[in-house]
Amino acid sequence: MQCPNCGYKEMEERIYDETVSHGEESKTLTGMKGQVCPSCGEVVWDKDSYDRFFKVQDELVIAARKKRNKNVARSACMAMTTK
Numbered sequence: 910m911q912c913p914n915c916g917y918k919e920m921e922e923r924i925y926d927e928t929v930s931h932g933e934e935s936k937t938l939t940g941m942k943g944q945v946c947p948s949c950g951e952v953v954w955d956k957d958s959y960d961r962f963f964k965v966q967d968e969l970v971i972a973a974r975k976k977r978n979k980n981v982a983r984s985a986c987m988a989m990t991t992k
């Protein structure tokens with residue numbers, strides 16, 4: 910396929926690991942498949958890999974939010990007991 914970024918004609922198919930991170934949370938996705946442009950480095954994932962990436966990213970955002978809520982609850986509780 911042609912590179913959408915620079916127009917290079919022969920993007921190379923690659924399978925690699927991608928680490929997704931959000932705040933303190935991170936997760937490694939193995940076997941991510943995509944086309945890499947040897948000219949400019951642009952990466953175009955196939956649909957499956959793309960979906961997996963965003964699904965994991967969502968999970969990390971939710972996990973980070975839950976953690977934050979827990980901390981808020983704890984400090985509210987401490988505020989009550991110190992009164």
Ligand SMILES: [Zn+2]
Nearest residue numbers: 912915946949
């Ligand atoms: Zn390119």
